[in-house]
Amino acid sequence: MAADSDLEDLPGVGPATAEKLLDNGYDTYTSLAVASPAELSNTADVGESSAGDIIRAARNAADVGGFETGSTVLERRERIGKLSWQIPEVDEMLGGGVETQSITEVYGEFGAGKSQVTHQLAVNVQLPREQGGLEGSAIFIDSEDTFRPERIDDMVRGLEDDVIAATLEHREIEGGPNDEAALDVLVEDVLDKIHVAKAFNSNHQMLLAEKAKELAGESEDTEWPVRLVCVDSLTAHFRAEYVGRGQLAERQQKLNKHLHDLSRIADLYNTAILVTNQVASNPDSFFGDPTQPIGGNILGHKSTFRMYLRKSKGNKRIVRLVDAPNLADGESVMRVEGAGLKPE
Known part of the structure; x- marks a missing residue:
């Protein structure tokens, strides 16, 4: 589980935004990575553009969202x-x-x-x-x-x-x-x-x-x-x-x-x-x-x-x-x- 300071490492996430994210269950990079910009925008009270940046950074940090081989899926x-x-x-x-x-x-x-x-x-x-x-x-x-x-x-x-x-x-x-x-x-x-x-x-x-x-x-x-x-x-x-x-x-x-x-x-x-x-x-x-x-x-x-x-x-x-x-x-x-x- 990501600590408060971990979330603050993401671009556009300050202490107040990190607290809102944690309060709404976004406590790991993975949970942020699979969110939608609109959903995150409403939750964290940030613009959709900023929410998209946060999600992209979380995807890179959590290493999700790319393709994988069939054997990995298996x-x-x-x-x-x-x-x-x-x-x-x-x-x-x-x-x-x-x-x-x-x-x-x-x-x-x-x-x-x-x-x-x-x-x-x-x-x-x-x-x-x-x-x-x-x-x-x-x-x-x-x-x-x-x-x-x-x-x-x-x-x-x-x-x-x-x-x-x-x-x-x-x-x-x-x-x-x-x-x-x-x-x-x-x-x-x-x-x-x-x-x-x-x-x-x-x-x-x-x-x-x-x-x-x-x-x-x-x-x-x-x-x-x-x-x-x-x-x-x-x-x-x-x-x-x-x-x-x-x-x-x-x-x-x-x-x-x-x-x-x-x-x-x-x-x-x-x-x-x-x-x-x-x-x-x-x-x-x-x-x-x-x-x-x-x-x-x-x-x-x-x-x-x-x-x-x-x-x-x-x-x-x-x-x-x-x-x-x-x-x-x-x-x-x-x-x-x-x-x-x-x-x-």
Whole structure:
């Protein structure tokens, strides 16, 4: 992380400007290098021309923004982690699990299990790597008042015995899968590593994404770096606040910036971004499923992986991979139980 004096080494950055940049989360050369002049101009209260000079200097100092070979890209992609759903059929469909450095969108109608997925992955991300986890903490941006610590408790206790045993050993908690005292400690420890914030409106939600970036940066070199950011739901506030076609352009613009902020966390800190999305009925659809995800092309293009959850009989849910850059479309089945998400 760059110190205040480091930022002042950049042309046009004095003590006051450096302080404004730090206050707004621009605490490294890399974070400045990937900013836009307009964005920086508004933040630091400098002209766009000066902002462009600052960004160019930061790019040179951080050595970003140039071309790189395909083998270098491959090397960076080898750092990508795969977060397991703990459901073999779904993990296989996803090529191993939810990817870091990507945005995964899960959409579906009310009661399809979207929030169950966010809760389960907030538990799974903390598991040892050999058990499909990423040994990291989670951030949960809650826009619909869906986060329930009791559900996390159920899901931790509902893990397979061998997973619980490995997790207890990894965290140096004495006891076994049937030891209630050990499970109580484990549940509390898991909850301690989920950072929850409730978003009251779309502007607050966007601010929380910036705060999440700060938290990810602060934790990067700790024992529990942030490896998952959940936003449940991504579109609820935007949908409620920007009603009608007249406000569509402004809504999409803000949603686009929000997605770019989340994408930046994914790229800078090797984090998986999981967003849930609502659906609307498409009256023009005569065949197939008439539901479509909210957010239009902006969300469609920005999401690396799109998954559609659909209700089936009883507690069964159909998990459909709708879009992925390197995977075939596919469908899997899972069950939503008291103990969490389980294979069919």
